[in-house]
Amino acid sequence: MKISEAAAVCGLPVKTVRYYADIGLVAAPARGTSGYRHYDQAAIRKLIFVRRARAFGFSIDDCRELLSLYEDRHRSSADVRHIALRRLRDIEQKQKELQSLHDDLAHLVDACRGDSRPNCPIIDYLS
Amino acid sequence: MKISEAAAVCGLPVKTVRYYADIGLVAAPARGTSGYRHYDQAAIRKLIFVRRARAFGFSIDDCRELLSLYEDRHRSSADVRHIALRRLRDIEQKQKELQSLHDDLAHLVDACRGDSRPNCPIIDYLS
C-alpha cells in the first residue's frame, strides 16, 4: 500500500503518516526502487492504534510506550494501566481548571449588559 | 521601572514581558540612554491586564483586542462581551470533549486488572 491509501485506510492525513515515519513512531516497513514508502498490515494496525491513542490525548511519547507494550506479548497490564491512569489524572486536572475558568467567566459574561455603553464588568475584572 | 521590577510587580516572568514588547502587545514606553526598557504605571497596568486575560485562556490576539477596548473610553460593552462569550463557548466545547474522553478512559482503566499479565482492555480498545 502506498502512503495515500494507507492514510485513507487509517483515517489519518498523509502528512501525518509521513511525519510519524520521520520521527520513528510508525516506520514504513519497506521502500521500493521508486523510493515510495510501502505499508503492510502490521504498519496499518500500528497507525490505527496511534490514531486512537492520540484521540485520547496521549502524547507522542506515550504512544511510543503504548505501541511497544502493544507489540510485547509479555507485557504487564499494570504498565499499560499506569500510563492510562496518568493521562486520566491529567484530564481530571484540566477539567478542574476549565471548570473554574468557566464559572468565573460565565459569571462575568452574565453580569455584562452587552450594550453600546462602555461600562463593563469584564474589563473591570481584568483591570 | 526596569524590566525585572516591572515583571515582579506584574507577576510575570521577565522573558514574557520582553516577549510582549517584541510582539507589540505591551510596548515599553521609553528607553534610556542605556538601551534599557523603562515601564511606567500605564504599561504596568496593561501587563497586569494581559496576565489576567491570559489566565482566562484568551489568546494573544484576543488580548490585543481586549487591550484596545480597555483603552477605548468609547467602547461598547457588547464588543467585550462578544469576545468573552466566544472564549466561554470554546471552554464549554473543550469541557464536553474532556468529559467524554474522561468517561471512556476511566471505564477502560477500571476494567484493566493492572497486574503482571498481558491481558488488557486498554490495549484491546486501541487495537
Place this chain on the structure above:
DNA sequence: CCTTGACCTTCCAGTTACTGGAAAGCTTAA
C-alpha cells in the same frame, strides 16, 4: 513514444506562547 496528471519524495517555514541560553553591553557597590 510522449505527454499529462496524479501521485510520491525531501526540505523549509509557520503555527502558539513562550523559554533557555549565549555573547555582549550597562550599572553600581566595594
Place this chain on the structure above:
DNA sequence: TTAAGCTTTCCAGTAACTGGAAGGTCAAGG
C-alpha cells in the same frame, strides 16, 4: 577598577503537525 548583577539582542527549541515548493515516478491516453 573590578566584579557582580543587571540588561540587551539573537538563535534555537518546545508539541504535533500543516502548508507549500521543487522535483522524481508512474499509469493511462493519444
